[in-house]
Amino acid sequence: MVSHGQHALEWEERKPGTLVQRSFSSAPLCLDFTRAWNDFVFAEICIVILIIHFILLFSRQGKLRLQKWYTTLPDKEKKKIIREIVQIILSRNQKTSSFVDWKDLKLVYKRYASLYFCCAIEDQDNELLTLEVVHRYVELLDRYFGNVCELDIIFNFEKAYFILDExxxxxEVQETSKRSAVKAIEESDMLQETVEEYMNKPAF
Structure with a gap:
């Protein structure tokens, strides 16, 4: 007989999905459960209110690759902010914290390969949750492009924006399911291809 405490321990071990994935890696059902559980946990976390003011992607050389603003500002002010933030983050030691107090906001950033992903949030918002949001966006890019790199962002920037908008x-985070987000993007690609084929057909 298994006690209630043992059941609870099993559940706690299974929650991240690691035990299920390791013990039944050949079972598609268990992998689906793992993905569904991860999406569920992420959705539950994102119930916490998190307001992102803007998102910046830039290279180690300081080249801006993507910018998304959720706060209305003049273009001149945006350029000034971008220069300042890029300089602040690139001048920081890699061993230091990924959180920076900046004016009345907080900068949360993480480097992936040659790209820095930076979000500006309210001072009282959760920094670790913001890192999860950044990581989920990178996962979406990986899932769409397949091991995304800086060149993918440069030559397919409209796709990177589309994924972010989805x-x-x-x-605020709207779609927590990776599968649903990527599916919407793929459907948009199919629609675009259909329209292009129709437009390229001869009139007669």
Whole structure:
């Protein structure tokens, strides 16, 4: 007989999905459960209110690759902010914290390969949750492009924006399921291809 405490321990071990994935890696049902559980946990976390003011992607050389603003500002002010933030983050030691107090906001950033992903949030918002949001966006890019790199962002920037818009609207996380977000993007690609084929057909 298994005690209630043992059941609870089993559940706690299974929650991240690691035990299920390791013990039954050949079972598609268990992998689906793992993905569904991860999406569920992420959705539950994102119930916590998190307001993102803007998102910046830039290279180690300081080249801006993507910018998304959820706060209305003049273009001149945006350029000034971008220069300042890029300089602040690139001058920081890699061993230091990924959180920076900046004016009345907080900068949360993480480096993936040659790209820095930076979000500006309210001072009282959760920094670790913001890192999860950044990581989920990178996962979406990986899932769409297949091991995304800087060149993918440069030559397919409209796709990177589309993925971001499917994920975050008005500075708040809207779609927590990776599968649903990527499916919407793939459907949009199919529609675009259909329209292009129709437009390229001869009139007669």
């Amino acid at each position: 994920f975050i609207i008005g500075g």
